[in-house]
Amino acid sequence: MVLSSLCESSILPLRRPEAMMLYEPIGHDPAHWPDSYWRASCPALPPCPPLARSSTVDVAIIGAGYAGLNAALELVESHGADVAVLEAAQPGWGASGRNGGFCCLGGTKLDATAITRRIGAAGAAEWDAFEHAGIARVRDNLARYRIDAQTTETGEIQLAANARAWARMQRAGGEVLDATQLREHGLNTAVYPGGAMTRAGFGxxxxxxxxxxxxxxxxxxxxxxxxSRVTGLTPAQAGWTVQTAQGQVHARQVLIATNGYSDERLPGWLHRRILPALSHVMVTEPIAPADLQAQGWTRHLMAYDSRTLLHYFRLLPDNRMLFGARGGMSFRPAPVARFAREARQAFDMIFPAWQAVPAAYHWNGLVCLTTSRAPYIGPVPGAPGLFLALGWHGNGVAAASHGGRCAARALMGVADAAPRLTRRPPARFPLPRKLALRAGMALAGLIDGPLRPR
Ligand SMILES: Cc1cc2nc3c(=O)[nH]c(=O)nc-3n(C[C@H](O)[C@H](O)[C@H](O)COP(=O)(O)OP(=O)(O)OC[C@H]3O[C@@H](n4cnc5c(N)ncnc54)[C@H](O)[C@@H]3O)c2cc1C
Structure with missing residues (x-):
């Protein structure tokens, strides 16, 4: 009964599209693939052909980003499974091909205290180990598959956005650097009074x-x-039938790894349990060595600030600055242009010596939040054989890579394959999500306060 109602909702024609899709269709349109710096600086993968027949596999995976591809590799290499991956556009079209390239700790919006409160000290330690294993997993993938991903130096600095945040950072201890020390370390800005270093991760x-x-x-x-956009998921005798425009796959199990680009009818259970949110990236023209010296920012270290709607930035190997900002509510050109202008104003305030450096690329994409403020790796309740791996909260390079592997092991019946924090199915958002997002951003803006020169 539960299964049939769930599946009905997944195959019914869309009656109220606005209820299923938070953003304009252009944001989900495979034909709209932003001209990012990443695509301009890397040989394209030859197009993967669409599914154009009926086939049978052990596991079908929906979505070819870090989560789906890592799951596929794990299933084939460690479990000898027969696997099909179905991607609406081409591999890497989603967030995995257009992010900031911070391979870092993260994946949840909960801090260590909140995690301990929710699942105890052992659960918090397990999550901490998962985050570090994610970074190690990416390093291992790069070596094992001989991928030249132009990695940059190890570590990440969190910069205090104001005096209050700086005082908090100093109280927390660890490796903190004040403004003078930041300058000495080649990390000078006109804004941040200090920062805290984490010796993990890489670009x-x-x-x-x-x-x-x-x-x-x-x-x-x-x-x-x-x-090969999946348009329907229906229960079959020994598993599921996964439908695309030109073909179908019969699979014993299905893993949905669509994160911020999810179709919330696939399955209907997902509806209103995730909150896709926009992140925006700008990449400048290469910055001349004299201009790097003039600003006093010469390192290729990953950096982000302590704001809720944070700025994140890092110098790329060819000395372009990548500058990212979370926020924005729409894919329409006018609001996107307005948001890009605001991000540029923040960049100019943080790095005044680079105000004349032109921006060469701008693009955006969707990350995925949940009500549990943590990823979900596990079965769809009431739908045997259907699994989800999503909700990386804006930090999925490492977490989705390792999370995809954990999901594969969970599918193969390995007990406790995913960390406990990720095993709680997210509840539905109680409020209309755009309203919640708007309210959340307004509140975050008040708490963060305006960015100001030091
Ligand atoms: C601008 C931006 C900057 C970011 N910066 C960072 C960063 O620096 N560090 C970090 O750790 N994280 C970052 N993230 C987040 C990170 O990129 C994601 O968490 C991660 O890539 C998610 O991987 P995924 O495989 O789960 O999903 P995605 O890579 O988003 O892949 C999902 C795929 O599913 C496909 N799909 C959706 N519906 C269907 C369907 N019905 N049928 C078939 N296919 C479908 C989509 O086409 C898409 O390709 C950033 C994200 C964005 C948008």
């Missing part, structure tokens, strides 16, 4: 990484289909 070329995974999956025998 990478996200599109090189995801296309490298896709090549490895093809070489391992995964049936990887592009231009």
């Amino acid at each position: 990478l070329h996200p599109y090189a990484y995801v296309t490298g995974l896709a090549r490895a999956a093809l070489a391992a025998g995964v049936a990887l289909h592009g231009d």
Whole structure:
């Protein structure tokens, strides 16, 4: 009964599209693939052909980003499974091919205290180990599949956005640097009074990484289909039938790895349990060595600030600055242009010596939040054989890579394959989500306060 109502909702024609899709269709349109710096600086993967027949596999995976491709590789290499991956566009079209390339700790909006309160000290330690294992997993993937992802130096600095945040950082202890020390370390800005260093993670070329995974999956025998949007999921005798425009796959199990780009009818259970949110990236023209010296920012270290609607930035190997900002509510050109202008104003305030450096690329994409403020890796309740792996909260380079592997092991029946924090199915958002997002952003703006020169 539960199963049939769930599946009915997943195959019914869309009656109220606005209730299923938070953003304008252009944001989900495979034909609209932003001209990012990443695609301009990396050989494209030859197009993966669409699924154009009926086939049978052990596991069908929906979505060819870090989560789906890592799951596919794990299933084939460690469990000998027969796997098909169905991607609406081409591998890496989603967030995995257009992110900031911070391979870092993260994946939840909960801090260690909140995690301990929710699942105890052992659960918090397990999550901490998962985050570090995610970074190690990406390093291992790069080495194992011989992917040249132009990695940059190890570590990450969180910069205090104001005096209050700086005082908090100093109280927390660890490796903190004040403004003078930041300058001495080649991390000078006109805004931040101090920062805290984490000796974990590294920068990478996200599109090189995801296309490298896709090549490895093809070489391992995964049936990887592009231009194959899944339009229906129906229970079949021994599993599920996964429908695309030109074909169908029968699979014992299905893993949905669609994160911020999810179709909330697939399955209907997902509806209103996730909150896709926009992140925006700008990449400048290369900055001349004299201008790097003039600003006093010469390191290729990953950096982000302590704001809720944070700014994140890092110098790329060719000395372009990548500058990211969370926020925005629409894919329409006018609001996107307005948001890009605001991000540029923040950039100019943080790095005044680079005000004349032109921006060469702008693009955006969707990350995925949940009500539990943590990812979900586990079965769809009431739908045997259907699994989800999503909700990386804006930090999925490492977490989705490792989370995809955990999901694969969970599918194969390995007990406790995913960390406890990720095993709680997210509840539905109680409020209309755009309203919640708008209210959340307004509140975050008040708490963060305006960015000000030091
Ligand atoms: C601008 C931006 C900057 C970011 N920066 C960072 C960063 O620096 N560090 C970090 O750790 N994280 C970052 N993230 C987040 C990170 O990129 C994501 O968490 C991660 O890539 C998610 O991987 P995924 O495989 O779960 O999903 P995605 O890579 O989004 O892949 C999902 C795929 O599912 C496909 N799909 C959806 N519906 C269907 C369907 N019905 N049928 C078939 N296919 C479907 C989509 O086409 C898409 O390709 C950023 C994200 C954005 C948008």
